[in-house]
Each structure stands twice: as structure tokens, then as C-alpha cells.
Amino acid sequence: MSAPGNKTGRRARRVLDRLARLFLFRDGIPASDAGRAAAVRSNFLLHLHPSRVTRRAAHPSYTWCMGGLATLAFLILTVTGVLLMFYYRPSPEFAYLDTAGMSEGVPFGRFLRNLHRWSAHAMVIFVWLHMLRVFLTGAYKPPRRFNWVVGVCLLVLTMLLSFTGYLLPWDQLSFWAVTVGSKMAAAAPVVGGEGPAIPGTEDVLQRFSLKVLLLGGSDVGPAALLRFYVLHCIVLPLACAVLMAVHFWRVRKDGFSGGL
Ligand code: HEM
Structure with a gap:
């Protein structure tokens, strides 16, 4: 037994x-x-990497670890962002008080905010440098053209995450920065709302222009804050996570550049 x-x-x-x-x-x-x-x-x-890589491509100086560091920054942003959400209410009444109060009254609040902000700056820098590395080593050429396009989408999402996050503290700097940014979007031709338009579409643009879709109205106000919050905390991070999964899968399937 x-x-x-x-x-x-x-x-x-x-x-x-x-x-x-x-x-x-x-x-x-x-x-x-x-x-x-x-x-x-x-x-x-x-x-995550292909099982066969050359000695040259495996050396850290080939990639500068920029893709990996961008991934790390994204993970830190996700964790700190979820923690910050516990103390933030996306309405003009509370947004500024909540963000300012977080630095004073919440344990590790200032640390969390700083970690989130610095990681956001770092992610933008890492993604640009990663793209520069991919370009300089010619890694965008076949068979990696599809992954280059996925990368461009990731770059756009990273910049949008940065832009939408900027409004959330609802202070003077963020308010006017987003006012300027949305005016730039509004000046886009055909769909912007205030730029050159196709004759006869003025009425439709009053309700469905890029500016109205982004701000939920004609100016930066409560509707814009709520839209930016949902985009920043749900839509864009999810889209980024899905595209990153596709990106990594392609890195593995296409094989690593660097002389193989
Ligand atoms: C959120 C943004 C991004 C993340 C997290 C990311 C992550 C990564 C990682 C971890 C790798 C493998 C290791 C490395 O090369 O460092 C990689 C490879 C690659 N990435 Fe990105 N990437 C991002 C954005 C971009 C952008 C903006 C482009 C170009 C427009 C791009 C194009 C590529 C290509 C073509 C490869 C294959 C490189 C090779 O085989 O040498 N990625 N990416």
C-alpha cells in the first residue's frame, strides 16, 4: 500500500x-x-524571440533593447494607471482636486503619479528610438513589411495615449495644450470641421467632424474630459495590447533580422 x-x-x-x-x-x-x-x-x-538568431543580432547593441524597454514602460503604465484610477473621477468638478489630492493625501500617491508620468515620457522615447533602430538596420524590408505597418499603428497609439492622458489632470497646462491639439485636428481638410470642406457637407460636419467626435462638442469641456478618460484608460491601452501581441507573434514568425 x-x-x-x-x-x-x-x-x-x-x-x-x-x-x-x-x-x-x-x-x-x-x-x-x-x-x-x-x-x-x-x-x-x-x-518571444525566434529560436534561431545570429550572434550579431543577439548582442544588446543591435536592438539597444528598445522594443523590450517600450514593452516594460507599457506594463509599468498599465499597473500604475489602474492604481491611479482608484482615486480619480473624470469630471471637471473633481478631476483637478483628485489629481492634486493624490500627491498629498494618498500613500505613495506622488510616487505613483511620477512613475506614471515618467514612464509615459520614456515609452514615447523608446518607441521612436526602436523605430529608428529598425529603420537603420533595414529590418523593415521583406519579410517584415507587415510588422513595420503594425509598428506604425503602435507608434500612433502611443502618441494618442500620451495626448489623451495630458488632459486628465484638468489644470491650465493640460486644458490649453488639448485646446491647441484639438484645433489642429479641427483644421484637417474634409473631416476636421473647421478646415477646407467639400461644398454641401457643412451641415453634416456640424455634428460629425473630427473635432466634434474628439471633444463631444465645440470646445474642451466635461464631454471632452469623459471621452479622453475612456480613450486613455480603456480603448487605447486595449488596442495597444492587442497590436503588441500581433507584433511579438510576427517578430517570432518572420525571424529576427540581423544576417540570418
Ligand atoms: C508600443 C510600441 C512597440 C513595442 C512595444 C515594440 C516591441 C518590439 C519588440 C520587443 C521587438 C523585438 C526586439 C527588438 O527589436 O527590440 C520588436 C521588433 C520589431 N519592431 Fe517593434 N515595437 C513597437 C513599435 C514599433 C514601431 C513604431 C515600429 C516601426 C514602425 C516597429 C517595427 C518593428 C520591426 C520591423 C521589428 C522586427 C525587427 C527585427 O527583426 O530586427 N515596432 N518590436
């Missing part, structure tokens, strides 16, 4: 094995070193 400890151990191993099959290894936990290495190489979650 087997000892009760062994029985529990076998059951725990069976549960672990089932979980591992579900989330990580298709054929269960590998038993040998070679099996473990093969499982890691063939698993997207355990090995």
Missing part, C-alpha cells in the same frame, strides 16, 4: 501536468533537459 504523502504528491503532479498542458506545454511537462529546451524554444509565451 502506498503512503498517503505519495498519493497527494501524485495527485498534485497530475493537476500540475494538466495545468501545464492547458497553458504552456502541449505534451505535458518534459522529463529530459533536451525535452525542456525544445519545449521552451517551441513555445511562444516562453520564448
